[in-house]
Amino acid sequence: MQSQAIPYGAWVPGTPPGHVSSSARDQQAAAVGSRSAAGVRKLVSENAVTVVGRRGCCMCHVVKRLLLGHGVNPTVFEVDEDDESDVVVELRKLIGEGQEDWPQFPAVFVGGKLFGGLERVMATHISGELVPVLKQAGALWL
Secondary structure, eight states: OOOOOOOOOOOOTTSOTTOOOHHHHHHHHHHHHHTSTHHHHHHHHHOSEEEEEETTOHHHHHHHHHHHHTTOOOEEEEEOGGGHHHHHHHHHHHHOSOOSSOOOSSEEEETTEEEEOHHHHHHHHHHTOHHHHHHHHTSOOO
């Protein structure tokens, strides 16, 4: 006997099943809106370490695991294919137009500024420079 999964949703007792209240609908819309291209700037400015990468990208996963291994809990912004061009435009506004070949994913922001991609994170990790940078940004308290 196979059971069916019950879809997750906000349900208020006394309302018919499947009915979502307007306040719950507004909260869901706000959550989706914060993950849009315009939300990238806010995430980068509010968090010590932010990783921006394509959804399901293995390199993004490697960067995240490396940072987690150091004790940093980075905010990860996963970009859908449909939103990629909008996110790239927003990131270019954030870092400036000076870099022609950028942005490449994953992009790591430390202290609100572009730190680099996977290569830069790995190079600074190997050279021992990553931990001091993370401490200076307030991502580590060691």
